Amino acid sequence: MSDLIRPEIKALSAYHVADAGGMIKLDAMENPYGLPDDLIARWLQKISHAALNRYPDPHAAELRDSLRGYMQIPADQAIMLGNGSDELIQMMAMAVAQPGRSILAPEPGFVMYKMIATFVGMDYIGVPLRDDFSLDLPAMLAAVKAQQPALIFLAYPNNPTANLFDEQAMLDIIQASQGLVIVDEAYQPFAGESFMPRLGQFENLLVMRTVSKMGLAGLRLGLLAGNPKWINEFDKVRLPYNINVLTQITAQFALDNASVFEAQATSIREQRSWLLNELNKLADLQVYPSRANFILVRFGKKNASKVFELLKQQGILIKNLSPAGGALDQCLRITVGTSDENRAFVSALRKCLHA
Numbered sequence: 001m002s003d004l005i006r007p008e009i010k011a012l013s014a015y016h017v018a019d020a021g022g023m024i025k026l027d028a029m030e031n032p033y034g035l036p037d038d039l040i041a042r043w044l045q046k047i048s049h050a051a052l053n054r055y056p057d058p059h060a061a062e063l064r065d066s067l068r069g070y071m072q073i074p075a076d077q078a079i080m081l082g083n084g085s086d087e088l089i090q091m092m093a094m095a096v097a098q099p100g101r102s103i104l105a106p107e108p109g110f111v112m113y114k115m116i117a118t119f120v121g122m123d124y125i126g127v128p129l130r131d132d133f134s135l136d137l138p139a140m141l142a143a144v145k146a147q148q149p150a151l152i153f154l155a156y157p158n159n160p161t162a163n164l165f166d167e168q169a170m171l172d173i174i175q176a177s178q179g180l181v182i183v184d185e186a187y188q189p190f191a192g193e194s195f196m197p198r199l200g201q202f203e204n205l206l207v208m209r210t211v212s213k214m215g216l217a218g219l220r221l222g223l224l225a226g227n228p229k230w231i232n233e234f235d236k237v238r239l240p241y242n243i244n245v246l247t248q249i250t251a252q253f254a255l256d257n258a259s260v261f262e263a264q265a266t267s268i269r270e271q272r273s274w275l276l277n278e279l280n281k282l283a284d285l286q287v288y289p290s291r292a293n294f295i296l297v298r299f300g301k302k303n304a305s306k307v308f309e310l311l312k313q314q315g316i317l318i319k320n321l322s323p324a325g326g327a328l329d330q331c332l333r334i335t336v337g338t339s340d341e342n343r344a345f346v347s348a349l350r351k352c353l354h355a
């Protein structure tokens, strides 16, 4: 029985989430703002009527309609909801997985694409980005042509590099691919750019969104929009009640009060500018441009892992990407926090650099 677990699963390490007890948490691209008190009171009122004894609406029809309006999803495009966009990636992979089939994504990129490929027994092709983290279009097109991946994921903006890829390069990849291209717009509230209006233009284009980064990471709700021809098939591998009652009610409530989240996103974008400006003043630090709610930096002489540990000792948790090595050697990723949190971070970082 010792070979019961597949070797590729045995070789994995479980997705690690750092313990942030009592620390300033700038590691996971969460919105640092909670809900205002008056909104919490009204939300409690709403969920007090939740029918917890009943199964949720399996199609979350009301919420889906609201999301369609809010995210301006074209009327001829279908929508599927997931327990976070992670679950949507998993459902797409499950629906296409076959021996020899592959998932392709630029590297460095979002780690779940590769993990989920492994879960479902698909090959994973990581195509390196250029040194400035832009798409290497010839390399992407060569890989697409040679491997014809079933799924291509393009995070827009990309995580962990924070940049938006060139729009024309993405269109070239969509047109060159016989498989599906999923534009992952997890950071759309901070980028202001979207492929959503292009959905009708390409049959093999899908757009994925999540409410996680806009301030509702605890809800676990993601959305996939695209041609009904694909979405209707993916929907067959969806577990019937994947969006629970409390998530349906709460997400609907959030959309009814969307201006609160939009104002928070505006603050985060302002704080991002402030943080970029402060970081750019520091020596020994390469600061990459950001269209997301986080910033990637690379250290020169200072050891990034050591800076990460020193920050932790000062009660500030960010993400250390340096152990991944390669293109992320000496890199740390900082989620944009509140003004106070960002100030605390910058002053702690200055101390580290002088240590």
Ligand SMILES: *Cc1c(COP(=O)(O)O)cnc(C)c1O
Binding pocket: 029, 083, 084, 085, 086, 087, 110, 155, 158, 159, 184, 186, 209, 210, 211, 212, 217, 220, 221, 222
């Ligand atoms: C955070 C993130 C997600 C995950 O979103 P959930 O909806 O919380 O599962 C998806 N894609 C990218 C690129 C991300 O950075």
